[in-house]
Amino acid sequence: xxxxxxxxxxxxxxxxxxxxxxxxxxxxxxxxxxxxxxxxxxxxxxxxxxxxxxxxxxxxxxxxxxxxxxxxxxxxxxxxxxxxxxxxxxxxxxxxxxxxxxxxxxxxxxxxxxxxxxxxxxxxxxxxxxxxxxxxxxxxxxxxxxxxxxxxxxxxxxxxxxxxxxxxxxxxxxxxxxxxxxxxxxxxxxxxxxxxxxxxxxxxxxxxxxxxxxxxxxxxxxxxxxxxxxxxxxxxxxxxxxxxxxxxxxxxxxxxxxxxxxxxxxxxxxxxxxxxxxxxxxxxxxxxxxxxxxxxxxxxxxxxxxxxxxxxxxxxxxxxxxxxxxxxxxxxxxxxxxxxxxxxxxxxxxxxxxxxxxxxxxxxxxxxxxxxxxxxxxxxxxxxxxxxxxxxxxxxxxxxxxxxxxxxxxxxxxxxxx
Amino acid sequence: xxxxxxxxxxxxxxxxxxxxxxxxxxxxxxxxxxxxxxxxxxxxxxxxxxxxxxxxxxxxxxxxxxxxxxxxxxxxxxxxxxxxxxxxxxxxxxxxxxxxxxxxxxxxxxxxxxxxxxxxxxxxxxxxxxxxxxxxxxxxxxxxxxxxxxxxxxxxxxxxxxxxxxxx
Numbered sequence: 001x002x003x004x005x006x007x008x009x010x011x012x013x014x015x016x017x018x019x020x021x022x023x024x025x026x027x028x029x030x031x032x033x034x035x036x037x038x039x040x041x042x043x044x045x046x047x048x049x050x051x052x053x054x055x056x057x058x059x060x061x062x063x064x065x066x067x068x069x070x071x072x073x074x075x076x077x078x079x080x081x082x083x084x085x086x087x088x089x090x091x092x093x094x095x096x097x098x099x100x101x102x103x104x105x106x107x108x109x110x111x112x113x114x115x116x117x118x119x120x121x122x123x124x125x126x127x128x129x130x131x132x133x134x135x136x137x138x139x140x141x142x143x144x145x146x147x148x149x150x151x152x153x154x155x156x157x158x159x160x161x162x163x164x165x166x167x168x169x170x171x172x173x174x175x176x177x178x179x180x181x182x183x184x185x186x187x188x189x190x191x192x193x194x195x196x197x198x199x200x201x202x203x204x205x206x207x208x209x210x211x212x213x214x215x216x217x218x219x220x221x222x223x224x225x226x227x228x229x230x231x232x233x234x235x236x237x238x239x240x241x242x243x244x245x246x247x248x249x250x251x252x253x254x255x256x257x258x259x260x261x262x263x264x265x266x267x268x269x270x271x272x273x274x275x276x277x278x279x280x281x282x283x284x285x286x287x288x289x290x291x292x293x294x295x296x297x298x299x300x301x302x303x304x305x306x307x308x309x310x311x312x313x314x315x316x317x318x319x320x321x322x323x324x325x326x327x328x329x330x331x332x333x334x335x336x337x338x339x340x341x342x343x344x345x346x347x348x349x350x351x352x353x354x355x356x357x358x359x360x361x362x363x364x365x366x367x368x369x370x371x372x373x374x375x376x377x378x379x380x381x382x383x384x385x386x387x388x389x390x391x392x393x394x395x396x397x398x399x400x401x402x403x404x405x406x407x408x409x410x411x412x413x414x415x416x417x418x
Numbered sequence: 419x420x421x422x423x424x425x426x427x428x429x430x431x432x433x434x435x436x437x438x439x440x441x442x443x444x445x446x447x448x449x450x451x452x453x454x455x456x457x458x459x460x461x462x463x464x465x466x467x468x469x470x471x472x473x474x475x476x477x478x479x480x481x482x483x484x485x486x487x488x489x490x491x492x493x494x495x496x497x498x499x500x501x502x503x504x505x506x507x508x509x510x511x512x513x514x515x516x517x518x519x520x521x522x523x524x525x526x527x528x529x530x531x532x533x534x535x536x537x538x539x540x541x542x543x544x545x546x547x548x549x550x551x552x553x554x555x556x557x558x559x560x561x562x563x564x565x566x567x568x569x570x571x572x573x574x575x576x577x578x579x580x581x582x583x584x585x586x
Contacts, residue, residue, distance in 0.1 A: 329516065384521055
């Protein structure tokens with residue numbers, strides 16, 4: 001008897017979905033893997049889309065399949081395929097075209113979409129929330145007739161977009177409600193170096209303010225009215241107010257949703273043979289144990305791998321992640337933020353050191369026994385060692401002084417272990 | 419299939435002379451010559467680190483080319499891949515300098531080249547039969563062997579020690 005081919009169906013062909021597909025293929029050479037994308041483009045490295053705005057990279061340079069670990073997985077990627085429903089009893093999904101597709105193992109990896117706050121006039125032409133390559137293309141087109149762009153929100157996405165627009169020669173104003181940028185990744189006092197570099201780069205900032213109305217005429221957006229009565233003239237608005245899991249299509253199904261898709265420690269949903277990974281899944285923070293929904297490429301890939309193993313019949317426990325796990329460079333200032341970094345008003349044992357070109361903050365449990373968070377600005381070398389310690393939740397004992405002075409190297413960890 | 423060779427570190431033999439650092443840097447220069455490489459731009463970079471742990475241990479550390487390489491999976495631009503020989507390499511043309519690999523490497527062995535804005539690490543010297551650091555190591559603290567051969571050596575060493583202790 002010939003063993004039946006397993007039909008793996010993956011909804012969403014980005015980080016989590018493609019990572020899962022790649023893992024499944026390693027463990028099951030025969031099964032069919034179908035990844036459905038509602039986008040019109042073949043899978044790509046989503047964090048690279050700001051390069052579409054600057055024009056520094058072509059689409060072919062952002063494509064996922066054939067690059068890095070994504071090789072020879074023989075995945076059937078179907079584009080323009082929006083999934084409208086999942087029928088868990090007969091194990092099928094409905095695609096917008098009317099087609100019903102059966103599955104033996106299903107992965108929900110639909111990711112997230114930008115959160116659009118209810119601001120009057122937000123549907124005007126020229127208002128963007130950068131998420132997909134199509135968004136980036138549309139933005140690049142609009143940028144051609146834009147002199148001034150306003151960014152609502154001071155998160156990483158908006159900063160990256162802002163730099164892409166600055167590079168194109170636009171004037172850019174950032175409007176943020178919080179007192180400082182990157183409030184999700186650091187505290188106001190931690191941002192000095194980054195703020196300086198933003199200002200040097202020519203970015204204008206208005207803090208403690210939000211948009212109360214977006215103004216437009218026949219040519220689309222032409223201004224933003226702020227809640228303090230000020231009016232900022234602009235031809236483009238970018239919204240960076242976080243993301244929300246794409247779960248709407250599950251409303252009629254029996255799959256449990258609480259913000260995101262709820263999964264157990266083995267990335268499985270409450271319905272048989274259905275798994276979830278990436279931005280759409282509710283996961284947990286390995287340091288705090290808190291349930292979280294993250295919007296990070298790295299996390300999505302990691303969880304996708306885990307789900308892939310579980311789907312291919314190799315039970316693998318997902319060990320959680322860090323809710324904050326970001327590395328990037330803002331102009332000439334690199335930074336890494338990991339684990340618990342918001343410490344004001346808490347009992348965490350915190351060490352801060354500030355120098356003209358480098359800033360660091362190391363956060364330990366209140367009893368000082370374990371490292372739970374690290375923020376490095378300016379000098380991020382060997383950040384992975386600190387992430388390892390945070391992730392493992394190991395008592396730091398003899399190496400604590402090296403951690404605080406940021407002198408830790410692998411030799412210390414090795415000698416602590418043996 | 420013949421097993422690929424790896425660089426192994428024998429901690430008990432490292433005297434901390436840093437010869438490996440120089441050999442590595444020179445091999446990763448354009449001129450491949452110590453004197454010329456000093457003035458090259460971009461500055462050639464060393465990819466093997468000799469760390470010091472009190473009381474007096476020297477620990478050479480370099481990319482392990484992990485089987486489940488966190489850097490490769492975390493890379494947001496597809497710049498990191500594995501060669502047929504099992505070497506994890508960073509394609510600097512594709513690297514966008516986001517430093518995600520630096521954030522996830524548990525060994526802390528991925529460097530940032532500030533002049534080129536690219537990440538770099540040990541590439542096991544693709545042009546050489548034996549990696550430069552191994553070739554240069556005067557005490558053979560660094561060895562280039564297959565896993566099988568190296569673990570065989572370790573077993574034999576252990577057996578020898580046990581026998582000599584029994585004879586005592």
